[in-house]
Amino acid sequence: MSTPGFLEVGISLILVVIAVVIARYWRIPVEKDMALGSVRAFVQLVAVGYALEVIFDLQSPWLILLALAVMIIVGAHAAAGRVKDVKRPFVITVTAMTVGSLVTIAVMILTRIISFEARYVIPLAGMIIGNSMNASALTASRLTTDLKDNRLAIESALALGKGWRVASKKYIRNSATAGMMSMLNFMKTVGIVALPGAMTGMILAGAEPLDAVLFQIVVAYMLLSAVTITSVMAVELTIRRFFTRCHQLQHDV
Amino acid sequence: MATPVLEVHNLGRAVTQDGRVKSIVDDISYNFFPDKIYTIIGPSGSGKSSLLRLLNRLDEPTSGEVVFHGKDHCDYPPCELRQKIGYLFQTPYLFEGTVRDNLLYATKNLSDESIKLLLEQAQLKPEQLDRPTDNFSGGEKQRVAIARLLATCPEVVLLDEPTSALDPSYTEAIEKLIVDIVAKGKLTAIVVTHSPEQALRIGKEALLMVDGKLVETGEINQVINEPQSELGKLYKQRQLK
Known part of the structure; x- marks a missing residue:
């Protein structure tokens, strides 16, 4: 074909x-x-x-980095648009996505799974950044909603002398899980319900199915890492907007 | 003369609402002495609850200071301070689980003896201890919240309209409970209420707040029935209408 x-x-x-x-x-x-x-x-x-x-x-490394920067900035801007009720959400999404994406790509390059070439880095970064974008938006918006909707529960814990991290533990976990959920669901059904894009693309381009599968497994692990790091970063950056150093839940964030 | 347990000096909090800075607690100074019940009365929106939040440091003052046992509020770690100055919310919020879970959330390692004592203090039945609190009535939930509040061994308890979210049939019982706990527990209680009648039933000392300002203080009957300030007289007239 x-x-x-x-x-x-x-x-x-x-x-x-x-x-x-x-x-x-x-x-x-x-x-x-x-x-x-x-x-x-x-x-x-x-x-x-x-x-x-x-x-x-x-074949310029600077062009690769520029491409990554543009992808992250555009993705973070789109993610920030989905996070309501927090001022300057772009700072949250761009930081979380940068850390989540770059750490994952760096591990892939340093362990020589891929080489630092545009042909490998940019398509994989596209997948990573796309997933990180969803993870950061979902995590930050869920956490924001939960903290605003559960003020009485959180302040009831704070008033008993609990620190902000303990008082908001449930909401931290729920929002981080929300950010990772689509990835976890993907991992459960991959290969059974649907053949993922990277693998399908390789097979269509003429690669051996087993080679495509092995590559897809790496992609799945890579995305899991990126989404987890991004979600956790998004939680940490969002929640600090809500609490003061004196364990007070802010009224205006 | 006794030393105040809690001192408030020129305390204020201003917030920005619709682009305007509004003083919700305005230059309040007062000394609270141990083992007494104080009631804070005033119309809604007068800053009563906002003052309580500043005392528990749930909110930060924008001016003035709060002194607890002779030491500035800010010199205590906030979590430690909040265990000593407990806060009861208008609407009781109970954490998931049983009464025991709620008590242990407040203070880990509570002995069975301490738990029994807390149940007695809050007038809860022993058989309620291991029951999930989901189906508790409003009054029972408030009792559990009171027991949980006492589990941290506070010296001062701040009660923010403790009966206003409850069915009126529970009001009297909770009022009696508060008076009883203060009498037995060597506590200082500061109770916010919008009802002068409730203030008369609960406390001896009263503070009247209007528009964020403390306009009248003293013996409860005098504050309510013989106010000296113009705002105090206006408040009395409105209550009589």
């Missing part, structure tokens, strides 16, 4: 038309979003494709 060209991509628009027709028939008001999303996906992905070709050809 050859890889599809622009003609094949154009033909595949039939699938978008099918989706739009179904949505319209069922009066689901998403036709506009579907059309816009399809165009947007095309433009973004083609632009990324050209950018990656340039980056791969130039």
Whole structure:
């Protein structure tokens, strides 16, 4: 099988038309979003494709780092938009995502699982950053909601002389778990319910299934690490906004 | 003359609301002496609960100081201070589990003897000890919260409208319980109430707060029935209406 060209991509628009027709028939008001999303996906992905070709050809470590920085900043901005009721959420999401992503990528490079080449680092970083983005947004927004909704419970513990960490232990755990949940669910069903993207891509590109599987296992572990670090960082950064050094739950964060 | 257990000097807290700075506790000075019940009365929004929160250091004052046993509030580790100056919320919040779990949450390693004593003090039945608190009535929950409060061996207890969230049938029992605990436990209690009648039933000393300011202090009957200040007289008139 050859890889599809622009003609094949154009033909595949039939699938978008099918989706739009179904949505319209069922009066689901998403036709506009579907059309816009399809165009947007095309433009973004083609632009990324050209950018990656340039980056791969130039082989510059600085370009790799610049690409990572852009990916993290854009991802963190999107994640921050999902975190309500906290001032400057971007600081939380960008820090958590940077630590979670860079630690994981660094471990992969230092242990020589991958080499520091754009061809490996950028696609894997894309997966890591995408998952970290969701983890940071879910963790920070869940924690914020829980702390605001459970003021009486938390202050009841504080008033008994408990420290802020003890008083908010339940909410710390719940929010970190929320951030990791989709990853944990993915790990439970991977290979059974669905074949993950990286593995599917490799098989379609002609790799041996076992090679693709081994690579996918590494990807799963990598994502688990990134999501866990990001969630924990997001908790630590968010919760410090809520409590003072004197173990007081702030009214305005 | 006895030494005050708790002193408040020019205490204030200002907050920003809708872009404006508002003083919710305004330049309050008062001395609280041991083994007495003080009631803080005043209209809603007068800063009574905000004052209590400052005494327990749940909130930070923006001016003035609180002195506990001759030492500035801020010189105590906050967690240690809060065990000595306990706080009971208007709506009792009980942690998951049984009455015993709640008592042990407050203080680990409570002996069976201490637990028995706490149950007696809060007038809870021994058979309630290992029952989950989910199905407890409001009055029972408040008793558990009182027992839990006493588990940290506080010297001062701050009670924020302890009966206002309860069914009126529990009010009298909780009031009696508070008076009893203070009498037996050698405690100082500072009770916030919006009801002058309740203040008359519970305490001997009263503080009247209006608009964040302390406008009247002294013997409860005098504060309520013979106020000296203009704001105090206005409060009395409103109560009579």
